[in-house]
Amino acid sequence: EERMAVGIYSLASGFSEGCPICGPFSAVFSSCKMYGSGFVPVKAGYPSRRTHQRKKFISVYEKQLYGPMYKMGMGKFHSIALNSVELLEELLRKGEKFPSRGDMSLWTEYRDLRGIGYGPFTEEGEKWYKLRTVLNKRMMHPKDSVQYGDVVNEVVSDLIKRIYHLRRISPSGDLVTNLSNELYRFSLEGISSILFETRIGCLEEEIPVETQDFIDSIAQMFSYSMPVAMLPKWSRNILPVYRHYIAGWEGIFKFSGKLIDMKMEAIQKRVDTDQEVEGEYLTYLLSNTKMTNKEVYGSVTELLLAGVDTTSNTMMWAMHLLSRYPNAQDTLYQEVSHCVPGDKIPSAQDVNRMPYLKAVIKEALRMYPVVPMNARIMIENDIIIGGHFFPKKTSFTMCHYATSQDEKTFPEPSKFKPERWLRDGRVRPNPFGSIPFGFGVRGCVGRRIAELEMYLALSRIIKLFEIRPDPSIGEVKALNRTVLVADRQVNLHFVERTNRAAL
Numbered sequence: 109e110e111r112m113a114v115g116i117y118s119l120a121s122g123f124s125e126g127c128p129i130c131g132p133f134s135a136v137f138s139s140c141k142m143y144g145s146g147f148v149p150v151k152a153g154y155p156s157r158r159t160h161q162r163k164k165f166i167s168v169y170e171k172q173l174y175g176p177m178y179k180m181g182m183g184k185f186h187s188i189a190l191n192s193v194e195l196l197e198e199l200l201r202k203g204e205k206f207p208s209r210g211d212m213s214l215w216t217e218y219r220d221l222r223g224i225g226y227g228p229f230t231e232e233g234e235k236w237y238k239l240r241t242v243l244n245k246r247m248m249h250p251k252d253s254v255q256y257g258d259v260v261n262e263v264v265s266d267l268i269k270r271i272y273h274l275r276r277i278s279p280s281g282d283l284v285t286n287l288s289n290e291l292y293r294f295s296l297e298g299i300s301s302i303l304f305e306t307r308i309g310c311l312e313e314e315i316p317v318e319t320q321d322f323i324d325s326i327a328q329m330f331s332y333s334m335p336v337a338m339l340p341k342w343s344r345n346i347l348p349v350y351r352h353y354i355a356g357w358e359g360i361f362k363f364s365g366k367l368i369d370m371k372m373e374a375i376q377k378r379v380d381t382d383q384e385v386e387g388e389y390l391t392y393l394l395s396n397t398k399m400t401n402k403e404v405y406g407s408v409t410e411l412l413l414a415g416v417d418t419t420s421n422t423m424m425w426a427m428h429l430l431s432r433y434p435n436a437q438d439t440l441y442q443e444v445s446h447c448v449p450g451d452k453i454p455s456a457q458d459v460n461r462m463p464y465l466k467a468v469i470k471e472a473l474r475m476y477p478v479v480p481m482n483a484r485i486m487i488e489n490d491i492i493i494g495g496h497f498f499p500k501k502t503s504f505t506m507c508h509y510a511t512s513q514d515e516k517t518f519p520e521p522s523k524f525k526p527e528r529w530l531r532d533g534r535v536r537p538n539p540f541g542s543i544p545f546g547f548g549v550r551g552c553v554g555r556r557i558a559e560l561e562m563y564l565a566l567s568r569i570i571k572l573f574e575i576r577p578d579p580s581i582g583e584v585k586a587l588n589r590t591v592l593v594a595d596r597q598v599n600l601h602f603v604e605r606t607n608r609a610a611l
């Protein structure tokens with residue numbers, strides 16, 4: 109079940125072109141090694157380390173090895189890695205009006221071919237800004253997410269039913285194996301229920317054929333992206349790779365296009381019969397005169413692709429950590445059962461009164477930032493960072509995985525301590541130390557939805573079960589497959605609490 113392995117964020121990680129070994133998907137392979145900088149600096153000044161020592165592509169130790177700023181590159185691709193909280197803050201605060209993460213032509217090509225609009229990931233400049241103004245509504249404000257609470261809770265109910273089912277069929281009677289896969293199904297169902305305003309059956313025992321084709325198409329598009337990026341364009345008519353890549357996109361847009369068209373027809377019917385139009389996000393987009401249907405296809409599909417592996421892997425890391433820190437899990441249980449006593453199901457309003465729950469997710473994202481690297485490219489202006497001059501078009505790679513484990517910002521960085529995020533009078537860490545959803549106007553559009561999904565699912569799970577590790581899987585390590593995934597299958601025991609109330 110490696111379908112979550114290659115994600116949208118590889119395109120955003122700054123390695124969108126040029127690595128001769130693995131192109132834009134350099135970050136996907138744990139085997140992809142990069143040389144440390146051995147290049148001449150863009151302009152004299154900052155450390156140019158002539159180290160030919162091979163190093164892991166991403167590592168917390170980069171900072172110790174290469175310093176807070178170094179140039180890295182392969183072939184024609186060069187980027188300035190920023191590996192300190194202060195430098196990240198400086199770069200992001202000096203950001204441009206329309207920030208850019210880099211080249212997205214691998215994705216825009218298909219949209220051009222089929223006349224589909226660009227979405228928030230692929231659009232740039234003023235057009236991107238205008239698109240975000242439309243997309244942000246009903247998404248970005250913390251209170252916006254409340255309206256999706258009931259929809260998400262229905263999906264959480266199905267996840268809980270599935271957990272009971274999986275426990276029942278496990279030999280020990282309480283084990284859920286391959287948690288990442290289960291959470292992938294939950295996340296895809298959750299985000300689809302918001303974006304398509306319909307259920308697609310990912311949590312059913314037998315996934316419906318059309319949905320399975322859609323899931324397979326996503327996997328196909330992502331896994332063929334890498335060879336397509338590597339191979340020269342002339343090979344596209346000779347080798348089958350490009351055909352498979354395009355077929356992946358066809359499958360994705362066939363499915364999302366059909367669901368969007370169905371919604372459009374339903375809205376039209378209500379309009380024709382003078383009935384009030386009901387609905388949430390998709391209805392809002394489709395009723396918005398600023399967007400054509402083809403533009404809605406582009407945006408909804410990109411929102412969907414960005415919103416699955418991210419949420420599912422963060423939940424997996426949070427549950428993994430809670431299973432290893434029973435005291436933290438107990439504090440969370442106390443908070444949830446205090447805020448939502450008896451058999452009540454936690455609602456979107458309830459989770460707003462659970463600071464520890466929020467701190468658990470924030471701390472899990474600090475230790476395992478699911479998008480471990482991100483990028484900015486200065487399009488319009490030259491820039492000075494850390495006292496060094498960089499001409500426009502310079503690409504910067506932000507090493508979040510390393511900075512969020514910085515000892516100065518986060519004492520005892522390898523320890524799971526949700527309390528460091530509580531607003532109870534203690535000195536809180538520098539906010540740039542951990543920015544898992546990015547920063548500023550180009551920051552994650554799905555943040556509030558993702559948080560809502562994670563809060564509602566985690567609070568209900570913890571209310572029902574004590575989660576315990578499966579010692580047979582050994583030590584779980586993080587692997588950068590553009591999103592931070594576990595290096596092995598994660599299983600957890602879900603031991604039922606005596607109070608079964610919240611099902």
Ligand code: HEM
Nearest residue numbers: 228411414415418419422479545546547550551552554558
């Ligand atoms: C734990 C969950 C998630 C995390 C950690 C996360 C993280 C991120 C990060 C780091 C970025 C880049 C921001 C920047 O460059 O400053 C981003 C962008 C984006 N995310 Fe998320 N994301 C999550 C869930 C979601 C969900 C659920 C959706 C969809 C509803 C979504 C949609 C997007 C989109 C469309 C962009 C591109 C925005 C743009 O370029 O304007 N994400 N996300």
